[in-house]
Amino acid sequence: MKGVLLVNLGSPDSPTPKDVKPYLDEFLMDERVIDAPKWLRTLIVRGIILRTRPKKSAEAYSKIWWEEGSPLIVISERFKQAVEAQADIPVALGMRYGSGSIAEGMEQLQKQGVDEVLLVPLYPHYAMSSFETVVVKALEVREAQFPDMQVTTMPAFGKNPDYLNVLATSIREKLDAFGYDHVLFSYHGIPERHIRKSDPTSYHCKINDTCCGMNSVAHHTCYRHQCYEMTRNIAALLNLPKDQVSTSFQSRLAGDPWLKPYTDYEFERLAGEGRSRLAVITPAFVSDCLETLEEIAMEGKNDFLEAGGTDFMHIPCLNDREDWVTLMAKWVNDWARDGRLPAV
Incomplete structure (x- = not known):
């Protein structure tokens, strides 16, 4: 059975230094974000950046935080629900960093009987620190936790x-x-x-x-x-x-x-x-x-x-605009029907 995993960046659980710090740690310790040797990356991130950055970032998050939570998380969930309403197959949402992980998204699909997943990094362009790290992480999770799950990746769609x-x-x-x-x-x-x-x-x-x-x-x-x-x-x-x-x-x-x-x-x-x-x-x-x-x-x-x-x-970004939702649902249904991916 086929299913879709939409993956976005992620967010701290709250706009507080306590929650921002582990989020930044996971994000900045990603070797595709700060691509230095691990010892140097650890020194930069945990020895320097995380001493001051969480407080400043928490203040910035506080300025944009919605009553429902992180704007990125709220928008991504709305988008996922809207796409699912038009899709012919199950749709799940995962985040590269923070809560609501890629592993959780795959587990949700597995519980619905899905064994063939279309991975959709929600980035229009290819970059090591965005598209590539989502794909690498998803394949690592599949190898470790869902070895019988087949994964197909939707290419970066910015030229479609x-x-x-x-x-x-x-x-x-x-x-x-x-x-x-x-x-x-x-x-x-x-x-x-x-x-x-x-x-x-x-x-x-x-x-x-x-x-x-x-x-x-x-x-x-x-x-x-x-x-x-x-x-x-x-x-x-x-x-x-x-x-x-x-x-x-x-x-x-x-x-x-x-x-x-x-x-x-x-x-x-x-x-x-x-x-x-x-x-x-x-x-x-x-x-x-x-x-x-x-x-x-x-x-x-x-x-x-x-x-x-x-x-x-x-x-504003496309967020959960109806025409963007409809286009993503079309791509999902095309793949579900005959394996076709969007032209890029």
Whole structure:
């Protein structure tokens, strides 16, 4: 029997340092997030970061926490329930970090008689620290706890034409009412070395526009290329003028070169150039979370206005929009019927 496991990032159980600390520990100790040797990763995470970061992160989570709980968890559960209502097979939800784990999701499916699972990492793009770590963890869990369960992974879907149309529609609805003079596509940032490590050719990725514009098998796992390609595709669908669109990357850690340009620098640059009405899209995420609701919609807005901008709009993620739910349910049912996966 077939079933589906949707997997998102995860969240602390509450916006308190007590609950944020173990969540951050699990997240940052992932070798695909901080890809240093374990002894060094342990020193960085447990010897430095976890001494101060939980309190600061808890304060940030407190700003966005909903009465029902973590926005990412609440939205993911709503999405799962909506997809399940249209799907022909059982649907479960798991989180890569924190409560509601991948193992719990697989166990729920197993109890319903499922022995063939479609794994759906809820990330539009491929990156070591998002898509890849979900797949690796899911396969480890299956090997250790569910050896008779077959797992098929849905590929990163950021280039799928139907997905791009749904995303463009959600953006258009907000832009039409805003009167923007610039649209910033802000993606989750990753270290530059992750791009090189994900390059199957070991030589293609130079992390510049030249290599991203060339045809290469490396693009299947190149996060930078996929982000710039998404900006280009969405801008074309929306007929956005080239001089009113740019791409940036947020949420970096100090000490290493991360993908550029940095979003906070872009806020200052755009305001300094006289762009007064800024719309910001965060298309690396399908669900609003700390990075979209606090870092962009709150802190980013303050940064832009303090730099001289006058109006700022964060365009929400797809969350549990009906057209996004319907598309995911279609992908699920296509796979359940004949094993077909979405075109990418």
